[in-house]
Amino acid sequence: MSLKSYQSQAEQLLKYLVLSDPVVPYISIPAGILASKLVYDLTDLISGVYFKSYSNLSRIQRMEWNNRAMSTLHAIFITAASLYMVFLSDLYSDRYFGFITFRSSTISTFCLGVSVGYFITDLGMISWFYPSLGGMEYVIHHLLSLVAVAYAMLTGEGQLYTFMVLISETTTPGINLRWYLDTAGMKKSKAYLINGVVIFFAWLVARILLFMYMFYHVYLHLNQVLQMHAFGQLLVFVVPLVLSVMNLMWFAKIFRGLKKTLAKRQ
Template sequence: MTMQVSKTAVMAIKAYQHQAKLLFNDYLLADPFIPYTSVIGGVLLCKLIYDLSQFTTLWYYKGYAGLMKIQRAEWGNRCISTAHAIFISGMALYLVFLSDVFSDSDGPITFKSSSLSTFALGISVGYFISDLGMIAWSYPSLGGLEYIVHHLLSVVAVAYSMLSGEGQVYTFMVLISEITTPCVNMRWFLDTAGMKMSRLYLLNGVVLFFGWLIARILLFGYIYHHVYLHYYQVKQMFFFGFFLVFVVPFALAVMNLMWFGKILKGLKKILAKRQQTD
C-alpha cells in the first residue's frame, strides 16, 4: 500500500514538472512573450536582490545596522545595480564579440536579434525601471537629475531595441560600459564603511579610472566608428531607431566625460592625501 502511494506521488510530481516545463517553454520563453516576461522577471529579481542584501550585509559588515535608513536603502540599491552590471556587461561582451548573433555574414546586423539577446535586454529594462522608480521615490537622495536623464534614455533605447529588434548590436555595445558600475559602487561601499584611506579604496579608484577610460570613453568612439562602417545598414532602420543610434550614445558620452572629470579629480585628491600621510 505504501509503495503504491509512493509511486502515485512520484507520478503526480512528474506530471506537474512536465506541465511546468510546457508552461515555461510555450509561454514564458516563447518569442512573443519574452519581452514581457523578462521585464517582469527583471523587476522581481531587483526586489529579491534588494531584500537579500538587507539580510546578508549584516553577516559581513557589522556597521550596517548603524547606518541611516537612506544609507541602507542606497546600499541595497547599489547591490542591485552591481548584480545587473555583472549580468548585462557579461551578456553584452558575449553577444557582441563571441557569439554569431550579430555577424555580417547574412543580412544587415541592425536587424539581427535572438531570443537570448531579447531576454537579456528585457532583464535590463526591468532593472532600469526599478532603479528609476527608487531614484524618483527617494529623490534626490539616490541620485540627481543626471541619473534620471541617464535612466530615461536607457529605458527608451533598450526597450525600443528589445521590442522592435532593431539596433540590438549597438544597444549591447553601449551596455558593455556597465562593466565599470561595480567599481563605482565599491567606491561608495568603502567610503560608507569608513575605508576611504585604505589601499583597497585607492586600488579601486585606479581600476575605475582606467576602466572608465576604456569602457565609457574609448568604447563610444569605437561605437561611432562601427556605425560609420555600417552606415548603409543603419540608414535602413526606422527613423526612431536611427535617431536613437546617434543621439543616445552621444548624450551618454557627454555625461561620461563629465563624470570622468570627477573621477580624475577624486583620484588626484586621494593620491595627494596619501603622499601627505606617507
Template sequence: MAVSSKTAMAIKTYQDQAEVLVKNYLFADPFIPYTSVLGGIFSCKVAYDFVQLVSTFYFKTYSGLNKIQRIEWNNRGVSTIHAAYIALMSLYFVFWSDLFSDKIPGLVTFRSSHLSTSALGVSLGYFIADLGMILWLYPYLGGIEFVIHHILSGTSVAYALFTGRGHLYTYMCLISEGTTPEVNVRWYLDTAGMKRSNAYLINGVIMFFAWVMARILLFIYIFYHIYSHYTQVEALDGFGHLLALGVPSALAFMNMMWFGKILKGLKKTLAKRQ
C-alpha cells in the same frame, strides 16, 4: 492506495497544465519581451532582499546606517548585480557571439535572438525598478544626471526589445555598465570609513582604467562602427535612427563629464598619499 493514485494523477495533470502554460504563453515568442521585463523587476526585488539579508549578518557598518543609507546600500547591491550580468551578456553578444558578425548576410541592425531579447528584457526591468527608486527618494539616490541616464538607457533598451532592431548598438552601450561595480565599491568603502585605506586607492585606480576602456575608448569604437555601417543604420525607422545616433552621443558627453570628476578625485587621493 486508490487515494494516493488519484492524488498522483491530479498532481501530474496540474504539472502538465503548468508546462503548457509556460511553453505556450510565458516563453512563447510574442510574450518573451513582457515576461523577461517582469522577470527583471522581480529579480531586482529578490536581489534587494538578498543584499539586505546578507548585509545585516555580515557587515557591521550596515547596522549603523540610517534608513536612507540602508536603502542606498541595498540599491547599490542590486545595481552591482545587474551591471555584472548585463556587462557580461553584452561582451558575449558584441565580441564572442556570431549573431552580429559581418560574415553573416543581412543587416546587422535587424538581427536578434531569443537570448538577446530576454537579456534586454531583464535589463529593462532593472532600469524601470531603479528609476522608480530614484524618483521615489529623489535626490538621495542620484540627481538629474541619473534620471537622464536611466531614461536614455531604458528607452533604447525598450526600443530594441519590442522591435527586435538595434540590438547590437544597445549591447555596445550596455558594456559600459561594467564600470558600475567599481563606483559602488567606492561608495561602500567611503560609507564604511575606509576612504584612506589601500582598498579605496586600488579601487580608484581600477575604476579609472575601467572608465577609460568601457566609457571612453568603447564609445569611440561605437561611433566608428556606426560610421562604417551607416547604410545599415539608415535602414532603421526614424526613431531607431535617432536613438542609434543620439543616445551614444548623449552618454559619451555624460561619460566625459563623470570622467573629469573621477580624474580629479583620483589626483586628490594620490596627493594625500604623498
C-alpha cells in the same frame, strides 16, 4: 562542442521555456523587476547579520546600500551578456547575409528585457526618493537607457549598438564598491586607492574608447543604420552621444578625484 552549438542549444531551451519569441518581453521584464527586488531584500537581510556597521546607517543609507547591491548584480549580468553578444556570438557578424541592425534572437531579447526590468525598478526608486539616490543626471541617464533598451528589445532594431553601450555597465561594480568603502570609513585604505585606479582605467576603456569604437562601427555600417525606423536612428545617433558627454564629465571628476587622492598619499 563549438560555441555556436552551445548558443543554438541555449536558444532552443529558452524558446521552450517561454513558448515563443513574442512572449519573451512579458517574461523577461517581470523577471528583471523580481530579481531586482529579490536582491534588494536579500542584501538587507544578509547585511543586517554579517555587517555590524549596517545597523548604524541611516534609513536612506541602508536603502542606498541595498540599491547598490541590486545595481551591481545587474551590471555583472548585462556586462557578461553584452560582451558575449558583441564579441563572441555570431549573431551580429558581418560574415552573414542581412543587415546587422535588424538582427535579434531569443537570448538577446531576453537579456535586454531583464535589463529593462532593472532600469524600471531603479528609476522608480531614484524618482521616489529623489534626490537621495542620485541627482538629475542619474534620472536622465536611466531614462535614456530605458527608452533605448526597451526599443531595441521590442522592435529588434539596433540591438548590437544597444549591447555595445551596455558594456559600459562594467564600471558600476567599482563605483558601488567605492561608495561601500567610503561608507565603511575606509576612504584612506589601500583598497580604496586601488579601486579608484581600477575605476579610472575601466571608465577609460568602457565608457570612452568603447564609445569611440561604436561610433566608428556606426560609420562603417551607416547604410544599414539608415534603414532603421526614424526613431531607431535617433536613438542610435543621439543616445550614445548624450551618454558620451555625460561620461566625459564624470571621467573628468574621476580624474580630479584620483589625482587628489594620489597627491595626499605622497
